[in-house]
Amino acid sequence: MSSGEVKLIGAWASPFVMRPRVALNLKSVPYEFLQETFGSKSELLLKSNPVHKKIPVLLHADKPVCESNIIVEYIDETWSSSGPSILPSHPYDRAMARFWAAYIDEKWFGALRNFLKAEGEEEKKAVIAQMEEGNALLEKAFIDCSKGKPFFNGDNIGYLDISLGSFLAWLRVTELTASHKLLDEAKTPSLCKWAELFCNDPAVKPVMPETAKLAEFAKKIFAKPQA
Known part of the structure; x- marks a missing residue:
């Protein structure tokens, strides 16, 4: 489940993009940060998030996960054995x-x-x-x-x-x-x-x-x- 290349489509100024970046750092997961240009949307973004057409998008083994809080939960569950638990246990x-x-x-x-x-x-x-x-x-x-x-x-x-x-x-x-x-x-x-x-x-x-x-x-x- 945790194998595969990790990429994050985002932009440095977005608070929503910062969320998965912090989560990946907490779990010590290496990833490639693919920066979007303000005012335009890349083909990869539109292909990866055709519903909302917005950042962030996590690409894990080429499978897209969208929406910042959902991505954080996905990171916590996928790399559950690495780093502290992000979601409370109770x-x-x-x-x-x-x-x-x-x-x-x-x-x-x-x-x-x-x-x-x-x-x-x-x-x-x-x-x-x-x-x-x-x-x-x-x-x-x-x-x-x-x-x-x-x-x-x-x-x-x-x-x-x-x-x-x-x-x-x-x-x-x-x-x-x-x-x-x-x-x-x-x-x-x-x-x-x-x-x-x-x-x-x-x-x-x-x-x-x-x-x-x-x-x-x-x-x-x-x-x-x-x-």
Whole structure:
């Protein structure tokens, strides 16, 4: 099951692509990173993901696996004997990790993206309030899930850590743009400590985008069209 060449179709700036990259690093799986060019889609991507036509796509022995969280689960199951387990072992803990991962993608990330698109101070203030409300929920989720350990998953980076941690570089860019700390030590002390540990982990550090480089990239993709 674990034999075969591993390739990942993606782009350096995508938080969703970062997820399988961290998972592969945690499992010490060597892989080839096939970078897509922003604004275009390669023939290989369109062939490998004809349904959604988007990154990331994991190619394992030429078989495609799509959607970031599904890929992370696939990596965990395929290389189960290598590295720490990514998904929690207890069924309830697994269910909670999936619940919060869905919340992050469906609600929390939406607010983060809306801020970068927001126009005017009132709109930005409303989005910041929404972000801070979400962060308060995730602070409580961390306390509940971590059970006093360094990560959502306990002693090691796991599914929910990867899910939220993949957005930390974009969160920093948003903080720069807003001139406002969204992860505040006074309001979310546990998340602040967790974020520092996550970013400095050997499985994460090599694939975490640099804030300055990402900020320049954000200016291009969120640039307002000229009238």
